[in-house]
Amino acid sequence: MYKFGYIAVLGKPNAGKSSLINRLVGMKLAIVSSKPQTTRDNILAILTDKNFQLVFIDTPGLHKSTSHLDKFMMKNVRSAKAGADVVLYLVDSTRGIEEDEKEHIQKMKSDGIKVVVAASKIDLKAPEFDCDAKFSSVTGEGIDQLIKILTSNLPSSKTKNFLYEPDEVTDKPTKFIIGEYVREAMLETLKKEVPHGVAVVVTKFEEKKELVLIEAEIVCEKQSHKGIIIGKGGRTLKIIGSKARLQAEELLQKKVMLSLFVKVEEGWKDRPNKLSDLGYN
Ligand SMILES: Nc1nc2c(ncn2[C@@H]2O[C@H](COP(=O)(O)OP(=O)(O)OP(=O)(O)O)[C@@H](O)[C@H]2O)c(=O)[nH]1
Numbered sequence: 510m511y512k513f514g515y516i517a518v519l520g521k522p523n524a525g526k527s528s529l530i531n532r533l534v535g536m537k538l539a540i541v542s543s544k545p546q547t548t549r550d551n552i553l554a555i556l557t558d559k560n561f562q563l564v565f566i567d568t569p570g571l572h573k574s575t576s577h578l579d580k581f582m583m584k585n586v587r588s589a590k591a592g593a594d595v596v597l598y599l600v601d602s603t604r605g606i607e608e609d610e611k612e613h614i615q616k617m618k619s620d621g622i623k624v625v626v627a628a629s630k631i632d633l634k635a636p637e638f639d640c641d642a643k644f645s646s647v648t649g650e651g652i653d654q655l656i657k658i659l660t661s662n663l664p665s666s667k668t669k670n671f672l673y674e675p676d677e678v679t680d681k682p683t684k685f686i687i688g689e690y691v692r693e694a695m696l697e698t699l700k701k702e703v704p705h706g707v708a709v710v711v712t713k714f715e716e717k718k719e720l721v722l723i724e725a726e727i728v729c730e731k732q733s734h735k736g737i738i739i740g741k742g743g744r745t746l747k748i749i750g751s752k753a754r755l756q757a758e759e760l761l762q763k764k765v766m767l768s769l770f771v772k773v774e775e776g777w778k779d780r781p782n783k784l785s786d787l788g789y790n
């Protein structure tokens with residue numbers, strides 16, 4: 510018997526969704542940070558075994574929409590939910606489950622959606638709430654059991670009904686992932702409000718024999734942010750660039766030359782045309 514299905518990974522910002530996605534496929538597909546609202550786009554992570562193919566959809570953390578960008582993010586969550594066979598709802602064990610989350614889970618169930626509730630970060634704290642599974646993306650504890658539970662919630666087929674090739678890991682192009690690495694480096698390096706107002710577009714990706722030449726444009730909201738991103742004598746931008754370059758080299762298994770350019774686009778997060786230019790459409 511074969512199992513195939515889409516699993517939408519939902520939860521509050523910082524619940525550990527992207528960390529789980531990366532753990533499952535054993536590579537850095539989705540960026541991770543201690544700051545909430547790290548993920549903006551849905552990212553597929555495809556896990557193929559002899560008898561199953563699980564397609565995980567990483568989604569942005571559930572939060573109230575204020576900007577057009579937030580609305581785009583929450584639309585991604587709705588579309589992931591609509592296209593999923595199972596929703597994997599993550600709750601951070603160190604934070605516990607909140608009332609609005611219980612209501613959301615109940616609502617999904619009464620709408621006929623299969624929901625598996627899993628407690629994340631159990632290396633930090635044992636969950637004190639009801640859940641179907643518990644795991645840690647850091648130690649790997651509970652991951653196999655989680656996969657078993659998810660697989661058991663998918664329909665069986667006598668024929669191999671996989672939709673992706675066994676070596677396919679994601680739907681995202683390499684350029685997208687590298688742009689995200691730059692955004693992650695900014696989330697790590699800068700105070701919250703600056704990276705939350707930033708978009709990154711890879712404008713050049715040229716693979717040479719010995720190395721890969723990459724250029725990326727960092728679009729920020731304000732002139733003052735541009736100054737912060739660049740830093741005194743370009744110091745901050747250099748730190749950001751070298752963090753992202755190391756990640757890109759790990760991904761591409763090749764030397765990378767990464768050049769970053771910073772540009773200001775006032776209020777881009779609320780301009781639908783600009784959002785789609787920057788890949789959020
Ligand atoms: N100790 C520990 N930390 C974890 C674990 N999983 C995630 N984290 C940390 O929790 C923080 C948030 O992780 P993410 O994977 O970015 O969370 P997310 O749910 O994708 O967040 P958004 O994209 O903002 O919705 C990061 O600092 C991670 O390193 C875990 O299993 N154990």
Ligand SMILES: [Mg+2]
Nearest residue numbers: 526527547548
């Ligand atoms: Mg995330």
